[in-house]
Amino acid sequence: MKQLATLLFAVGVLFGFDYHLKPTQVTEGVYCFFGATEEPNEANGGNMVNSCFMDVGTGWLVIDSGPTFQYAKQAFTAMQGIKNLPVTHVINTHPHDDHWLGNGYYKAQGATIIGPKSMLSVIDPAAPTRMGISISKEAYSGTTVVLPDTAIGTEYEMTIGNQKAIFRQPVDVAHSVSDLVVLFPQKEIIFVGDLSFSDSIPSATSGNARKWLQAIEAYEAMPWKLMVGGHGKKTDRKAPLLTKNYLTAVLEAVQKAMDDGVELDGIVEAVPLPEFKNYPLYEPLHGKNLYRAYQLLEWEE
Secondary structure (H helix, E strand, C coil): CHHHHHHHHHHHHCCCCCCCCCCEEEECCEEEECCCCCCCCCCCCCCCCCEEEEECCCCEEEECCECCHHHHHHHHHHHHCCCCCCEEEEECCCCCHHHECCHHHHHHCCCEEEEECHHHHHCCCCCCCHHHHHCCHHHHCCCCCCCCCEEECCEEEEEECCEEEEEECCCCCCCCCCCCEEEECCCCEEEEEEEEECCCCCCCCCCCHHHHHHHHHHHHCCCCCEEEEEECCCCCCCCCHHHHHHHHHHHHHHHHHHHCCCCHHHHHHHCCCHHHCCCCCHHHHHHHHHHHHHHHHHHHC
16 A cells, blocks of 8 residues: 555656655654745745644544645645545644645545634635745646635534544634634644744744734643644644744843834844844744834834
């Protein structure tokens, strides 16, 4: 079976973009494809996000379907080498398209797509996607906008195959306008989407850093031993620390700079936060995060 899956995978990518996807086992029955700590570009095809598969007995459950149709297809093919199961359900953790543009591949197989209600209101299916603009046409081939069949509010519980799933939206806006966390108590694992960047500077350019910290506090209090975030490979109880420490430092330093009379156009120079300078994505994100924090603190005043 594994030899056949490898052959099918090779044929599938022979004339298209090859994501070179290799699953990592996180715990029994749970495997993840961990993306690079980069911004989406033509070289990586948008493979800078985490996408996970859970064996729920009747099939695979996918948590975040990835940035493209081609990515989802190659991830599924790779997983058949581990266990020959269909994908029955897909969970989208939030509306940012690197996490759900693989939905179309699984929908065509008959999978049920689950996601936050906000996806139905904030996503325009006719509008260009960030992935469509950022990556090559080859990598984006076949990708379409497919929104959730089941829309989740702030709290929801359901059984998927042999696993209980507990959905929570800790705050109304954090990294995005609605970030779902999904706890599987039988496996003591939680998926938190982009509420955790465990290996790089987080992107806080459009959300609310203060409420994001509240969301981290909320999901840290839930009963789990393993956690998978949207970006980064760390999965233990320390995985949220980089995001929490960085957001706290940004808010405190920007507030101090504002109190000292620093204007918006001087905030990047005033708040370099050198202790985070060597982390991936510092250069493209830190300045934007400071601008957003400044605006947030101005509104609070």
